[in-house]
Amino acid sequence: xxxxxxxxxxxxxxxxxxxxxxxxxxxxxxxxxxxxxxxxxxxxxxxxxxxxxxxxxxxxxxxxxxxxxxxxxxxxxxxxxxxxxxxxxxxxxxxxxxxxxxxxxxxxxxxxxxxxxxxxxxxxxxxxxxxxxxxxxxxxxxxxxxxxxxxxxxxxxxxxxxxxxxxxxxxxxxxxxxxxxxxxxxxxxxxxxxxxxxxxxxxxxxxxxxxxxxxxxxxxxxxxxxxxxxxxxxxxxxxxxxxxxxxxxxxxxxxxxxxxxxxxxxxxxxxx
Amino acid sequence: xxxxxxxxxxxxxxxxxxxxxxxxxxxxxxxxxxxxxxxxxxxxxxxxxxxxxxxxxxxxxxxxxxxxxxxxxxxxxxxxxxxxxxxxxxxxxxxxxxxxxxxxxxxxxxxxxxxxxxxxxxxxxxxxxxxxxxxxxxxxxxxxxxxxxxxxxxxxxxxxxxxxxxxxxxxxxxxxxxxxxxxxxxxxxxxxxxxxxxxxxxxxxxxxxxxxxxxxxxxxxxxxxxxxxxxxxxxxxxxxxxxxxxxxxxxxxxxxxxxxxxxxxxxxxxxxxxxxxxxxxxxxxxxxxxxxxxxxxxxxxxxxxxxxxxxxxxx
Numbered sequence: 001x002x003x004x005x006x007x008x009x010x011x012x013x014x015x016x017x018x019x020x021x022x023x024x025x026x027x028x029x030x031x032x033x034x035x036x037x038x039x040x041x042x043x044x045x046x047x048x049x050x051x052x053x054x055x056x057x058x059x060x061x062x063x064x065x066x067x068x069x070x071x072x073x074x075x076x077x078x079x080x081x082x083x084x085x086x087x088x089x090x091x092x093x094x095x096x097x098x099x100x101x102x103x104x105x106x107x108x109x110x111x112x113x114x115x116x117x118x119x120x121x122x123x124x125x126x127x128x129x130x131x132x133x134x135x136x137x138x139x140x141x142x143x144x145x146x147x148x149x150x151x152x153x154x155x156x157x158x159x160x161x162x163x164x165x166x167x168x169x170x171x172x173x174x175x176x177x178x179x180x181x182x183x184x185x186x187x188x189x190x191x192x193x194x195x196x197x198x199x200x201x202x203x204x205x206x207x208x209x210x211x212x213x214x215x216x217x218x219x220x221x222x223x224x225x226x227x228x229x230x231x232x233x234x235x236x237x238x239x240x241x242x243x244x245x246x247x248x249x250x251x252x253x254x255x256x257x258x259x260x261x262x263x264x265x266x267x268x269x270x271x272x
Numbered sequence: 273x274x275x276x277x278x279x280x281x282x283x284x285x286x287x288x289x290x291x292x293x294x295x296x297x298x299x300x301x302x303x304x305x306x307x308x309x310x311x312x313x314x315x316x317x318x319x320x321x322x323x324x325x326x327x328x329x330x331x332x333x334x335x336x337x338x339x340x341x342x343x344x345x346x347x348x349x350x351x352x353x354x355x356x357x358x359x360x361x362x363x364x365x366x367x368x369x370x371x372x373x374x375x376x377x378x379x380x381x382x383x384x385x386x387x388x389x390x391x392x393x394x395x396x397x398x399x400x401x402x403x404x405x406x407x408x409x410x411x412x413x414x415x416x417x418x419x420x421x422x423x424x425x426x427x428x429x430x431x432x433x434x435x436x437x438x439x440x441x442x443x444x445x446x447x448x449x450x451x452x453x454x455x456x457x458x459x460x461x462x463x464x465x466x467x468x469x470x471x472x473x474x475x476x477x478x479x480x481x482x483x484x485x486x487x488x489x490x491x492x493x494x495x496x497x498x499x500x501x502x503x504x505x506x507x508x509x510x511x512x513x514x515x516x517x518x519x520x521x522x523x524x525x526x527x528x529x530x531x532x533x534x535x536x537x538x539x540x541x542x543x544x545x546x547x548x549x550x551x552x553x554x555x556x557x558x559x560x561x562x563x564x565x566x567x568x569x570x571x572x573x574x575x576x577x578x579x580x581x582x583x584x585x586x587x
Contacts, residue, residue: 046576046579046580047579048559048579048580048581048582049578049579049581049582049583049584050582051582051583051584052584074526074582075320075526075527075530076323076324076530077319077320077323077324077526077529077530078320078526080323081319081323140543140544142544144555147324147530169541169543170543171543172534172538172543172544173534173537173538174531174534174535174538174552174555175324175530175531175533175534176527176530176531176555176556177524177526177527177530177556177557178556178557178580180414180417180557180580181555181556181557182555184410184413184414184557185410185555187413188407188409188410188413188444188447190407190409190410190552190553190555191555203576204417204576206576207417207420207574207576207577208413208416208417208420210416210447210448210449211413211417214447263579
């Protein structure tokens with residue numbers, strides 16, 4: 001079957017799905033509709049407790065009169081699947097996903113968070129202290145890291161390896177759900193390298209110094225944008241978009257508490 | 273509702289066929305996912321695997337018994353798979369037998385409890401896997417991140433079932449600055465006596481998934497004793513933490529699927545041979561904390577660790 005025919009069949013079934021899911025086939029998304037969705041997918045966050053995140057964010061949004069259902073995703077496959085079948089009104093998502101899907105999913109960037117005053121972070125390529133690996137001897141080594149998309153190799157090249165002329169195809173990449181899983185796998189000798197955010201390494205090192213002492217950095221990535229808060233074009237009235245923006249940009253006690261949960265310390269308008 | 277499910281399944285199946293084949297792989301390469309049965313956990317894992325692997329995926333179901341579907345082998349081979357991802361012990365064993373004379377077809381198995389008992393790697397070098405249990409080192413490193421003051425950890429085990437894992441555990445404990453005190457028993461009814469003998473040497477206790485030591489009765493008793501003795505106890509299931517143990521570390525099917533998808537890509541893109549992989553421990557962890565128990569035994573869990581927890585049973 002040609003790719004063209006596959007796409008055509010897919011489009012037909014997707015339309016059929018939308019028709020059956022709605023029952024009328026004439027669904028128009030308005031703010032008054034039930035079930036407004038706010039999705040969250042941020043695999044590099046130190047926050048892994050999705051239940052706590054959902055409870056706190058649901059309460060926060062409810063108290064601010066935004067009847068969104070906040071859905072945090074721990075895994076890419078769940079996030080990607082649901083985003084395509086039931087697209088969100090708002091979403092906080094990694095830059096790599098935004099860049100790949102912004103047109104298709106009609107995501108419009110609104111805000112970007114800050115951490116320690118910066119809208120970006122870096123990831124460190126780590127190996128074990130005993131390892132003799134250098135940037136010129138990485139071939140066939142196994143690297144644990146959080147998911148960077150189905151084309152994670154090209155993302156990795158852009159973020160890390162292009163500056164060192166390293167061919168990502170020479171590496172064995174193993175995906176982990178959290179930075180700490182990748183770091184611990186390296187410390188325990190289950191993999192030969194890990195890609196971990198500098199902040200997560202420092203934080204874990206503070207409570208478990210043996211881990212920090214057992215690894216060393218080979219190089220660091222170029223700055224990676226923190227996840228981007230987007231809305232979906234046409235899915236939400238303009239005045240509500242402004243209200244959400246003002247809500248996140250505010251600095252009252254509740255907003256600061258939410259920042260702690262999300263592990264950010266502020267928000268800025270998104271500039272391309 | 274059933275209609276919606278059917279449509280969702282059709283959309284998912286179509287999505288699976290739409291992935292762009294990565295450069296370096298052959299255009300004909302596809303993956304067969306072989307399920308042991310119709311349990312939801314296998315279907316969910318297969319779907320997560322398919323959405324991340326980036327190769328066309330065809331799903332086959334043993335339905336618990338190969339006799340129920342005698343034509344399945346021919347159907348699977350007709351899909352011309354370069355790799356079989358086998359979920360569950362039955363699928364893993366069948367995949368091994370079916371590829372005995374087809375070494376060019378690689379196999380990755382997962383969700384096989386105590387995989388060693390099936391001799392899955394014996395006599396064939398086309399098979400790799402992901403163990404079902406989180407490695408002892410991974411459990412200890414998470415525990416010491418949650419409770420850095422722990423230095424002596426106890427475990428009760430049976431020689432017949434767990435001597436290999438205890439050897440591994442000792443090595444990793446030493447690396448993390450822990451002393452592992454292991455007490456062997458032969459009968460489930462000796463568990464409580466063994467615990468009482470070793471308790472005073474310990475500040476932590478590790479619950480092993482050992483068929484001799486792990487019984488509902490022993491675990492219910494242990495949950496109470498850990499609190500009474502103010503001992504940090506670590507288990508391997510969310511349920512046991514909900515019952516009262518302070519912590520548990522296990523792995524989720526979705527994380528196994530991600531890891532298997534990574535390994536499948538590494539194999540099919542020619543980066544990694546199956547024999548280099550062997551059987552990997554699961555790298556993804558699901559951490560459950562019972563804060564009520566932590567409070568009762570007098571430990572404060574630091575904020576960094578709390579953020580790493582996937583589930584918290586609160587005060």
